[in-house]
Amino acid sequence: MTSSRSAWHITLIYLVVSVLWILFSDQALVLLGLDEQAQRRLQTYKGLMFVGVTATLIFFVVRGHLRRLQQQGRALRRSEERFDLALSGANDGVWDWDFEAGRGFFSSRCKAIVGYPADAELDVRQIWIQRLHPSDRDAAVQVLRAHLLGDIPRYNHTHRIRHTEGHFIWIQASGRVIRDEQGQPQRIVGIVRDVTELKSNEERLRQAAVVFDSTKEGVVITDARNRILNVNQAFCRITGYSREQVLGQNPGFLKSGRHNHGFYRELWAKLQATGSWQGEIWNRRKDSEIYPQWQTINAVYDSDGRLTHYVAVFTDLSQLKRSQQEVDFLAHHDPLTRLPNRLLIMERLNNAVLRARRHSHRLGLISIDLDRFKNVNDSLGHSAGDELLRIAAERMTGVCREEDTLARLGGDEFVLLVDQLDQVEDLALIAGRIQQAFAQPFEIDGQRIHLTVSLGLSVFPDDCQDAGDLLKNADTAVSQAKNSGRNSYAFYTQALTEQARRQLALESNLHQALAQQQLQVYYQPLIALHSGRLSGFEALVRWQHPELGMVAPDEFLPVAQRAGLMGLIDEYVLSQACRQMRTWLDAGYQLDTMAVNMSGYWLERGQVLGSVEQALHEAGLAADYLELEVTESEIMQHGEQCIELLDALRQRGVRLSIDDFGTGYSSLLRLKRLPVNKLKIDRGFIVDLPGDSNDSAIARAIIALAQSLQLQVTAEGIETEAQQTLLRELGCDIGQGYFFSRPLPAQQLQGLLQGTRIEA
Numbered sequence: 001m002t003s004s005r006s007a008w009h010i011t012l013i014y015l016v017v018s019v020l021w022i023l024f025s026d027q028a029l030v031l032l033g034l035d036e037q038a039q040r041r042l043q044t045y046k047g048l049m050f051v052g053v054t055a056t057l058i059f060f061v062v063r064g065h066l067r068r069l070q071q072q073g074r075a076l077r078r079s080e081e082r083f084d085l086a087l088s089g090a091n092d093g094v095w096d097w098d099f100e101a102g103r104g105f106f107s108s109r110c111k112a113i114v115g116y117p118a119d120a121e122l123d124v125r126q127i128w129i130q131r132l133h134p135s136d137r138d139a140a141v142q143v144l145r146a147h148l149l150g151d152i153p154r155y156n157h158t159h160r161i162r163h164t165e166g167h168f169i170w171i172q173a174s175g176r177v178i179r180d181e182q183g184q185p186q187r188i189v190g191i192v193r194d195v196t197e198l199k200s201n202e203e204r205l206r207q208a209a210v211v212f213d214s215t216k217e218g219v220v221i222t223d224a225r226n227r228i229l230n231v232n233q234a235f236c237r238i239t240g241y242s243r244e245q246v247l248g249q250n251p252g253f254l255k256s257g258r259h260n261h262g263f264y265r266e267l268w269a270k271l272q273a274t275g276s277w278q279g280e281i282w283n284r285r286k287d288s289e290i291y292p293q294w295q296t297i298n299a300v301y302d303s304d305g306r307l308t309h310y311v312a313v314f315t316d317l318s319q320l321k322r323s324q325q326e327v328d329f330l331a332h333h334d335p336l337t338r339l340p341n342r343l344l345i346m347e348r349l350n351n352a353v354l355r356a357r358r359h360s361h362r363l364g365l366i367s368i369d370l371d372r373f374k375n376v377n378d379s380l381g382h383s384a385g386d387e388l389l390r391i392a393a394e395r396m397t398g399v400c401r402e403e404d405t406l407a408r409l410g411g412d413e414f415v416l417l418v419d420q421l422d423q424v425e426d427l428a429l430i431a432g433r434i435q436q437a438f439a440q441p442f443e444i445d446g447q448r449i450h451l452t453v454s455l456g457l458s459v460f461p462d463d464c465q466d467a468g469d470l471l472k473n474a475d476t477a478v479s480q481a482k483n484s485g486r487n488s489y490a491f492y493t494q495a496l497t498e499q500a501r502r503q504l505a506l507e508s509n510l511h512q513a514l515a516q517q518q519l520q521v522y523y524q525p526l527i528a529l530h531s532g533r534l535s536g537f538e539a540l541v542r543w544q545h546p547e548l549g550m551v552a553p554d555e556f557l558p559v560a561q562r563a564g565l566m567g568l569i570d571e572y573v574l575s576q577a578c579r580q581m582r583t584w585l586d587a588g589y590q591l592d593t594m595a596v597n598m599s600g601y602w603l604e605r606g607q608v609l610g611s612v613e614q615a616l617h618e619a620g621l622a623a624d625y626l627e628l629e630v631t632e633s634e635i636m637q638h639g640e641q642c643i644e645l646l647d648a649l650r651q652r653g654v655r656l657s658i659d660d661f662g663t664g665y666s667s668l669l670r671l672k673r674l675p676v677n678k679l680k681i682d683r684g685f686i687v688d689l690p691g692d693s694n695d696s697a698i699a700r701a702i703i704a705l706a707q708s709l710q711l712q713v714t715a716e717g718i719e720t721e722a723q724q725t726l727l728r729e730l731g732c733d734i735g736q737g738y739f740f741s742r743p744l745p746a747q748q749l750q751g752l753l754q755g756t757r758i759e760a
């Protein structure tokens, strides 16, 4: 019942009772039959009583009403106090936006949130519209509009507001619209809350969650009873288990079985005593693979110091271990062929020598060098060269025993350590097998490559006393194999070492020899066999070493070649020979030829032409006196380039001769194209004449071939009269050899020259 109806009720009852009292109380007095004075007195008392009763009634009604009002007021205040307390406890501010009046009310907390003092007079624009973050404005207005249109029951939105100090704060505003009878929005009332800290906490949590899930380390969080509460994605990736499969489990199910109880006992003892443990631990993945991990476990305590959680963070070390193994492997192996490298073979060699010493057995070392491997690299490129080395290593491994070690020292150098060698000959058998491994051509990039190997064999303790010397000796022997024509093997001997030492000494003295003119040119006569006339000389270099005596060219020329001095020697001999020829001609000796050897170095560098022209010019000698000798094998090796050079020399009038003819397998077709004047039969075919019928046949054939090609023929190495006679009979033009004279210095040839002088 409303308050006005209650008031009408009471008033009506009062009216009825009052009217009935007035109407019937006087009649009741009349019925009493009292005199007029008594009646008037009673009427006065009656009136007084009515006033007294009604006054009493009014007193109680008013008092009751006022008491109720007081109670309601107190209840309202209490309720307001509770509301205020609740809002301020929750740190919320109240706002009220009256659309009709265009005013807003903002509680002091509401103002404080934005940075205004409590007594600041603010309108809605100042506190809300102008302060909204531009990025949040559209969304905030849209939610408000939706609520005002009745699309959503409450206005609730979180957005950024610029604080009076300039920075942005996050607030959460909520409210509800109040409408008039027609449903038109009158005002909206609500609360506002500063959620900046909440937001930054949320952001931190979000970041933590991203870190938790994106970190490469596996993370496991357990409760105090060690039941898994959470794991991250890295844990799942590393272990192979899904999150659902492990939640609630004890992490002990990951144990690999590789650690004993003592290990785990110590782990837990340390964890409980210090609150953390760190170390390498082996666990088992879902696919049963066991793997190492580096793990840190920390105990987590609450503010009262009670243990609440354990957090374990671990890194999978298996990749690292594999890399470490690979690094270790590469430190001792060659990455291309995966064979042991120099470091490892030396280690094994040293150990093998110690064992061989202790047990008095032999061991062998084979140094293996691929012949002309450089040509493959130069012509087909380094990747083809690498591929070839890889296949060669495979083939050699295939023919070696398990217990022996094949290693690559670098480039095309390999060694094979043969442990426990029963007899030296066995090493030769193994060398043969390695040579055989190269019998088939190599298929690289669609090309068939024929390759041979040279092998040097050395035996402990026969050839040396330690591992270093064993390797050195095998190297020396391989050089010997190479010098003797490649595709062969050679054993190391003490004599070889002496030779190697002498060659080293020669190499270091050769520069000095050139500077101090220790090199001399000797001349060996060339005799026209049909007349016995001295037709010329071949210039041959000699080294008069101050300590070693006369050193033969066979010995020092390969050294000069290696030392890069061949060009200087060739030029020196050429110019000396041309000058000497000029001197002899000027002295009136009738000579036709001065023969000079042309080395492979000259052919390679292509400097011959310039040097020849210069030497002839300086000596003032006509070109046709000069005969350059090129060996058959050099011509074969240098091919077209050599022919072009010979052509050029020929055009300048220089005569050319093929030296050591018969040893180089030149084809007749090529021979026909060569611009040469002479063939020089190799001494090897002369030495056994006239007794050896094969050599006779060869000499005869060469002479016939030369004649048919209209070339002259010289036979070198004639040591006997019989050889001279036979060769003359066969039609050989020129003879050279000890039978006529050894090579001699110019001044010792005067006697021989006398017969050729033309008297002026």
Ligand SMILES: Nc1nc2c(ncn2[C@@H]2O[C@H](COP(=O)(O)O[C@H]3[C@@H](O)[C@H](n4cnc5c(=O)[nH]c(N)nc54)O[C@@H]3COP(=O)(O)O)[C@@H](O)[C@H]2O)c(=O)[nH]1
Residues within 6 Å of the ligand: 524, 538, 539, 540, 541, 552, 553, 554, 557, 570, 573, 597, 598, 599, 629, 659, 660, 683, 716, 717, 718, 719, 736, 737, 738, 739, 743
């Ligand atoms: N590029 C150069 N090569 C040169 C030069 N001087 C010599 N050589 C080459 O060195 C090789 C050895 O030469 P050498 O010891 O001088 O031997 C020559 C003669 O002494 C030797 N010969 C001559 N007759 C006889 C004989 O009757 N018996 C015998 N055992 N040996 C004899 O033959 C060598 C001449 O050879 P060749 O040149 O093939 O005619 C040798 O290959 C020389 O070519 C030089 O200055 N530059």
